[in-house]
Amino acid sequence: MRGYLxxxxxQPVATEVLFAYIYLQPVSTVPRRVLFMKSTPTxxxxxxxxxxxxxxxxxxxxxxxxxxxxxxxxxxxxxMESLGYQANVFARxxxxxxxxxxxxxxxKIGSPFFDMMxxxxxxxxxxxxxxxxxxxxxxxxxTEYKVIxxxxxxxxxxxxxxxxxxxxxxxxxxxxxxPTIVVGKEVPGWDDQCVYVDNVRGAYxxxxxxxxxxxxxxxIIRGILHHQDAIxxxxxxSQALAxxxxxxxxxxxxxxxxxxxxxxxxxxxxxMRGKSxxxxxxxxxxxxxxxxxxxxRKGIRVPEDVxxxxxxxxxxxxxxxxPLTTVRQPGAEMGAAAASALVSMMEGxxxxxxxxxxxxxxxxxxxxxxxx
Amino acid sequence: MRGYLxxxxxQPVATEVLFAYIYLQPVSTVPRRVLFMKSTPTxxxxxxxxxxxxxxxxxxxxxxxxxxxxxxxxxxxxxMESLGYQANVFARxxxxxxxxxxxxxxxKIGSPFFDMMxxxxxxxxxxxxxxxxxxxxxxxxxTEYKVIxxxxxxxxxxxxxxxxxxxxxxxxxxxxxxPTIVVGKEVPGWDDQCVYVDNVRGAYxxxxxxxxxxxxxxxIIRGILHHQDAIxxxxxxSQALAxxxxxxxxxxxxxxxxxxxxxxxxxxxxxMRGKSxxxxxxxxxxxxxxxxxxxxRKGIRVPEDVxxxxxxxxxxxxxxxxPLTTVRQPGAEMGAAAASALVSMMEGxxxxxxxxxxxxxxxxxxxxxxxx
DNA sequence: TTGTATGCGTTATCAT
DNA sequence: ATGATAACGCATACAA
Numbered sequence: 001m002r003g004y005l006x007x008x009x010x011q012p013v014a015t016e017v018l019f020a021y022i023y024l025q026p027v028s029t030v031p032r033r034v035l036f037m038k039s040t041p042t043x044x045x046x047x048x049x050x051x052x053x054x055x056x057x058x059x060x061x062x063x064x065x066x067x068x069x070x071x072x073x074x075x076x077x078x079x080m081e082s083l084g085y086q087a088n089v090f091a092r093x094x095x096x097x098x099x100x101x102x103x104x105x106x107x108k109i110g111s112p113f114f115d116m117m118x119x120x121x122x123x124x125x126x127x128x129x130x131x132x133x134x135x136x137x138x139x140x141x142x143t144e145y146k147v148i149x150x151x152x153x154x155x156x157x158x159x160x161x162x163x164x165x166x167x168x169x170x171x172x173x174x175x176x177x178x179p180t181i182v183v184g185k186e187v188p189g190w191d192d193q194c195v196y197v198d199n200v201r202g203a204y205x206x207x208x209x210x211x212x213x214x215x216x217x218x219x220i221i222r223g224i225l226h227h228q229d230a231i232x233x234x235x236x237x238s239q240a241l242a243x244x245x246x247x248x249x250x251x252x253x254x255x256x257x258x259x260x261x262x263x264x265x266x267x268x269x270x271x272m273r274g275k276s277x278x279x280x281x282x283x284x285x286x287x288x289x290x291x292x293x294x295x296x297r298k299g300i301r302v303p304e305d306v307x308x309x310x311x312x313x314x315x316x317x318x319x320x321x322x323p324l325t326t327v328r329q330p331g332a333e334m335g336a337a338a339a340s341a342l343v344s345m346m347e348g349x350x351x352x353x354x355x356x357x358x359x360x361x362x363x364x365x366x367x368x369x370x371x372x
Numbered sequence: 373m374r375g376y377l378x379x380x381x382x383q384p385v386a387t388e389v390l391f392a393y394i395y396l397q398p399v400s401t402v403p404r405r406v407l408f409m410k411s412t413p414t415x416x417x418x419x420x421x422x423x424x425x426x427x428x429x430x431x432x433x434x435x436x437x438x439x440x441x442x443x444x445x446x447x448x449x450x451x452m453e454s455l456g457y458q459a460n461v462f463a464r465x466x467x468x469x470x471x472x473x474x475x476x477x478x479x480k481i482g483s484p485f486f487d488m489m490x491x492x493x494x495x496x497x498x499x500x501x502x503x504x505x506x507x508x509x510x511x512x513x514x515t516e517y518k519v520i521x522x523x524x525x526x527x528x529x530x531x532x533x534x535x536x537x538x539x540x541x542x543x544x545x546x547x548x549x550x551p552t553i554v555v556g557k558e559v560p561g562w563d564d565q566c567v568y569v570d571n572v573r574g575a576y577x578x579x580x581x582x583x584x585x586x587x588x589x590x591x592i593i594r595g596i597l598h599h600q601d602a603i604x605x606x607x608x609x610s611q612a613l614a615x616x617x618x619x620x621x622x623x624x625x626x627x628x629x630x631x632x633x634x635x636x637x638x639x640x641x642x643x644m645r646g647k648s649x650x651x652x653x654x655x656x657x658x659x660x661x662x663x664x665x666x667x668x669r670k671g672i673r674v675p676e677d678v679x680x681x682x683x684x685x686x687x688x689x690x691x692x693x694x695p696l697t698t699v700r701q702p703g704a705e706m707g708a709a710a711a712s713a714l715v716s717m718m719e720g721x722x723x724x725x726x727x728x729x730x731x732x733x734x735x736x737x738x739x740x741x742x743x744x
Numbered sequence: 745t746t747g748t749a750t751g752c753g754t755t756a757t758c759a760t
Numbered sequence: 761a762t763g764a765t766a767a768c769g770c771a772t773a774c775a776a
Contacts, residue, residue: 043769054747059771069745086525090465091769094752099462115487153458260691289691296693316688319632319661321668415753426763431755441761463753466768748775753768760763 042083050079062087093155102158102342103151104134105144111258112285112314116331117162117183123332124339130346132160132339139224141165152178158346160338161185163228179345181353183338184331185228193345195338195353199229202327202358203236206281206309209325209360211244214369215279215307219252221266221291223283230258230283233311237281251275256283263290271298278306278369285310285317285326292320292365303367313361322364330356414455422451434459465527474530474714475523476506477516483630484657484686488703489534489555495704496711502718504532504711511596513537524550530718532710533557535600551717553725555710556703557600565717567710567725571601574699574730575608578653578681581697581732583616586741587651587679591624593638593663595655602630602655605683609653623647628655635662643670650678650741657682657689657698664692664737675739685733694736702728 044058051058053072060068061076068076079085093099104121106114118134125132135151137144144164151159158179166174171187174180182194210218220237223230234253241248251273254266263282267290270277282288288310292302302308303322310317313328337354344351416430423430425444432440433448440448451457465471476493478486490506497504507523509516516536523531530551538546543559546552554566582590592609595602606625613620623645626638635654639662642649654660660682664674674680675694682689685700709726716723 041769045769055770056748056772057746060746063771065772067745072745086521088466088769089526090462090471091752092771093462094460094466094754095769095771097752097771149458154461260688264691286688286691289688293691293693293695316632316658316661316692319636319658319665320688320692321665323665413753417753427754428756428763428765429761432762435755439761444761460753463768464755466752466770467754467756469755469768746776748773750771750773752771755766755768757766758764760761 041088042085043088044085046083047076047079047085050083051076097155098157099155100129101131101133101154101156102160102346103148103154103156104132104160105137105147105151105162105164106134107137107139107163113312113329113331114162116312116314116329117335120332120335120337121160121162121183121339122335124336125343128339128343130157130343137164139165139227141167145170148174158342160342162335179342181338181342181345183334192353193341195334195341195356197329197334197356197358199232199358200236200239202311202329202360203233203281204240205236205358205360206311206325206327207237207240208244209362210279210281210307210309210366211240211246213279213307213366216244216246217249217252217275217277218246218279218281219254219270219275219277220281221254221256221263221283221287223256223258223287225255227258233283249275252277256287258284258287260286260290260293263287263292264294265290267291267294267298279366280306280308282308282310284312285314285324288317288324288326288365289320292324303365307366307369309366311358317361318363325363325366326361328359328361330358413460414457415460416457418455419448419451419457422455423448469527470529471527472501473503473505473526473528474532474718475520475526475528476504476532477509477519477523477534477536478506479509479511479535485684485701485703486534488684488686488701489707492704492707492709493532493534493555493711494707496708497715500711500715502529502715509536511537511599513539517542520546530714532714534707551714553710553714553717555706564725565713567706567713567728569701569706569728569730571604571730572608572611574683574701574732575605575653576612577608577730577732578683578697578699579609579612580616581734582651582653582679582681582738583612583618585679585738588616588618589621589624589647589649590618590651590653591626591642591647591649592653593626593628593635593655593659595628595630595659597627599630605655621647624649628659630656630659632658632662632665635659635664636666637662639663639666639670651738652678652680654680654682656684657686657696660689660696660698660737661692664696675737679738679741681738689733690735697735697738698733700731700733702730 044055047058048055053076057068057072058076060066061073106118108114121132133154133156135147137147144166161180161182163184168188175193180193182190184196186196187194207218220234222234238248252275254270256262256266280291282291288308292308295302295306300306308324310324310326313326317324317326334356341351341353416427419430420427425448429440429444430448432438433445478490480486493504505526505528507519509519516538533552533554535556547565552565554562556568558568559566579590592606594606610620624647626642628634628638652663654663660680664680667674667678672678680696682696682698685698689696689698706728713723713725
């Protein structure tokens with residue numbers, strides 16, 4: 001029955017897992033118990049018969065494109081209500097060619113930042129009639145291809161790419177074929193179809209903040225080596241240092257991979273080297289958590305002995321002790337803005353993407369350096 | 373065009389937001405650039421023509437139900453590959469009546485525990501050919517109805533309810549109509565279609581742990597008042613107290629709503645009352661974070677002065693300072709088990725649900741009470 | 745304003 | 761083993 005799904009090369013759809021988030025609007029008070037009981041789905045034909053009109057008319061009131069007689073309309077609506085009609089998505093999709101659904105490719109579902117963006121996306125599509133379908137690219141461009149293929153197979157009306165590693169060429173082909181917007185990634189030549197924050201600037205601000213507080217030996221725990229955001233954040237860090245006339249010390253540059261575990265490892269190796277440092281700029285908040293824990297284990301206090309800055313401002317960061325100073329990425333806003341824009345795009349309306357900024361959240365993990 | 377979506381009472385589908393997570397399996401090396409470029413989707417008719425067979429035959433190799441001549445099969449497959457065929461989900465769904473898709477109703481996407489369950493669900497469906505569609509019931513049973521209605525409209529082949537407030541009666545109607553499994557909630561009479569952990573036991577263990585460490589004035593910050601889990605956890609707390617011969621002090625029972633903010637409020641009001649306490653059992657980890665922060669602000673140390681226990685064991689809890697002692701809910705395992713079981717159920721195979729347990733994770737937020 | 749007829753891409757039921 | 765052909769439920773161009 002579904003053997004082909006596993007077997008055939010042309011069915012990447014196969015092992016998918018669809019993940020849907022549904023927003024609702026107020027619905028009439030249809031008797032509850034009835035909802036789950038009826039077993040024979042009613043179709044427009046049923047409605048037509050009941051309302052003594054043709055199927056086309058029913059379809060018309062359903063889509064209210066062409067004008068329908070007020071009275072006829074009422075009759076049809078009543079028939080629908082009493083029969084508990086619910087349109088068949090498949091039939092509708094087949095006939096119309098549109099799915100009222102858009103594909104959202106994320107890089108890592110379950111990670112704080114992408115979750116924020118997704119929340120925003122969900123909100124942005126709320127009430128528009130479009131349903132986003134989120135899929136995970138798993139941070140690999142090959143996977144991303146497959147995933148997008150699948151989405152196209154599902155006949156999505158538009159595409160929202162959250163980050164991703166697709167090349168310019170491919171992106172260009174893509175947007176040629178279907179309305180597409182990229183979120184959280186700067187794509188040259190896509191200025192109008194792209195929402196992102198300036199990671200360089202965010203990292204610069206964070207580092208500058210540390211420098212302003214008297215820190216000079218500032219370590220950095222980087223994100224994944226080839227990851228765009230990680231690269232940009234490192235760039236911001238370097239810039240701030242250079243601007244302050246502080247030479248970048250390679251020994252203060254640690255590798256990491258955005259996990260708390262990598263924060264632990266990094267601090268450990270830093271301590272092992274015996275390098276002295278008074279502050280650490282982390283690739284993201286999770287890394288900062290790991291760093292903070294290790295420091296504490298070694299009897300090093302935050303922020304008294306070492307200051308800490310994260311990136312993302314995930315929900316927990318305002319509540320950990322001490323509350324983490326971090327660069328807030330307006331993930332939700334980005335997602336929401338992108339979603340609205342995409343809707344306009346799909347409907348051929350003009351749209352504009354806002355310029356969002358990564359804002360430093362000053363909390364309590366940073367202190368002025370003690371003059372010893 | 374989509375006006376009806378907003379207007380008609382019978383289109384709860386309307387403002388939905390679909391959220392899909394797609395798993396993939398290795399796919400043949402189709403030339404990349406081609407993937408995004410072809411603009412006219414090929415159909416089985418195209419394949420049939422190319423392979424000089426009938427549509428029926430093409431459909432057969434697609435579904436490999438009945439036997440197809442080996443050679444014919446090869447020809448068809450080749451035609452498919454060269455034409456880059458991709459099945460149309462709508463047509464397939466319309467014709468077959470099945471969607472290879474299952475609805476997953478969660479209570480709160482974005483909250484740590486439900487996220488864990490979703491991860492498990494995603495994993496559980498991986499490779500099965502079924503795609504889960506997650507929808508949010510927003511912790512309201514009315515919303516839950518609408519949401520399920522929508523799912524039924526989408527022709528899901530099965531239903532996975534993560535928590536939820538549906539009544540027995542409704543649940544029974546539901547499972548009468550479609551394969552259903554409930555996760556994270558105990559439903560009388562559903563023993564075989566239900567995966568859950570014993571919240572009473574988990575809370576009991578946590579409280580007992582505190583008592584064993586010498587604590588007697590143990591406060592509790594409860595979850596949402598009418599929330600099943602919150603009620604059960606309170607019950608476990610009460611039981612442990614009773615068993616130890618400690619009288620439950622109403623003044624040590626605080627209200628909360630599972631958020632860090634409510635943890636802050638609770639501790640504040642507790643402190644205000646001047647009640648003395650040496651330990652706090654929190655409804656979940658987020659609440660514990662809030663509690664911990666407030667305690668620290670007041671100069672009260674954890675665990676030296678006050679011990680803290682959470683519930684859930686969300687990802688951050690092992691890395692905060694001090695690492696939080698908490699009751700781990702095997703959310704991922706629950707989700708995965710439920711998913712596998714549902715698949716068997718939908719395919720008419722026998723299945724069995726495992727008995728999972730909430731395990732206390734002893735970390736560092738609890739200490740023996742100082743004998744003063 | 746309303747009805748008729750056709751097509752959307754598959755699956756499924758017959759035949760052959 | 762394979763080929764016609766009729767659904768599937770809805771949208772839509774075309775008539776009326």
